[in-house]
Amino acid sequence: AQSVTQLGSHVSVSEGALVLLRCNYSSSVPPYLxxxxxxxxxxxxLLLKYTSAATLVKGINGFEAEFKKSETSFHLTKPSAxxxxxxxxxxxxxxxxxxxxIFGKGTKLSVKP
Amino acid sequence: xxxVTQSPTxxxxxxxxxxxxxxxxQSGHNTVSWYQQALGQGPQFxxxxxxxxxxxxxxxxxRFSGLQFPNYSSELNVNALELDDSALYLCASSLDAGxxxxxxxxxxxxxxxx
Numbered sequence: 001a002q003s004v005t006q007l008g009s010h011v012s013v014s015e016g017a018l019v020l021l022r023c024n025y026s027s028s029v030p031p032y033l034x035x036x037x038x039x040x041x042x043x044x045x046l047l048l049k050y051t052s053a054a055t056l057v058k059g060i061n062g063f064e065a066e067f068k069k070s071e072t073s074f075h076l077t078k079p080s081a082x083x084x085x086x087x088x089x090x091x092x093x094x095x096x097x098x099x100x101x102i103f104g105k106g107t108k109l110s111v112k113p
Numbered sequence: 114x115x116x117v118t119q120s121p122t123x124x125x126x127x128x129x130x131x132x133x134x135x136x137x138x139q140s141g142h143n144t145v146s147w148y149q150q151a152l153g154q155g156p157q158f159x160x161x162x163x164x165x166x167x168x169x170x171x172x173x174x175x176r177f178s179g180l181q182f183p184n185y186s187s188e189l190n191v192n193a194l195e196l197d198d199s200a201l202y203l204c205a206s207s208l209d210a211g212x213x214x215x216x217x218x219x220x221x222x223x224x225x226x227x
Binding site for chain 1 (some may be wrong): 154171
């Protein structure tokens with residue numbers, strides 16, 4: 001069965017610092033992997049997705065993620081944090097053939113001035 | 114192009130009551146998926162509707178049911194509400210069913226059961 005584990009429920013960085021949010025997956029088939037962002041009282045917005053093409057995926061707002069099969073990881077990075085990046089981030093993997101998503105528990109990112 | 118919309122925004126119900134949540138899919142999308150997001154958790158898949166038929170279900174009891182209409186809008190019904198049903202309910206629409214189609218999420222309905 002597919003699953004994702006997000007390491008660290010809360011990450012705090014200073015403005016301008018590197019953002020690294022960790023995600024490890026478990027999948028019995030080649031996975032499709034996603035990162036979503038959720039701002040307070042809002043729905044989910046897709047940041048980026050991996051669909052078995054390039055292993056380094058670039059997304060919106062300067063985020064990128066690298067698919068590493070040997071490590072079963074799909075960590076999210078951004079070189080320089082901005083105050084507006086403060087939000088909750090969810091890693092997800094496709095569950096069944098209908099494309100339903102299986103989400104991790106989320107990582108809340110705080111950005112200090 | 115109108116995105117995914119959900120109504121109502123917030124809802125307070127009493128244990129044992131029934132509730133209906135609504136979702137309008139993005140224009141041209143024939144697939145709607147529903148998720149439950151409890152406080153401090155990631156969303157969990159409830160079920161998916163594709164062309165008016167249920168097309169997959171997560172680990173939720175039968176008191177969670179749904180409908181999809183010919184215009185592809187959808188309803189989520191929950192009977193015999195329990196306190197643990199308090200959550201943010203998210204609906205997502207996609208162009209078609211399957212792993213290659215991106216899901217677009219609505220803002221959610223916050224349900225509180227007292």
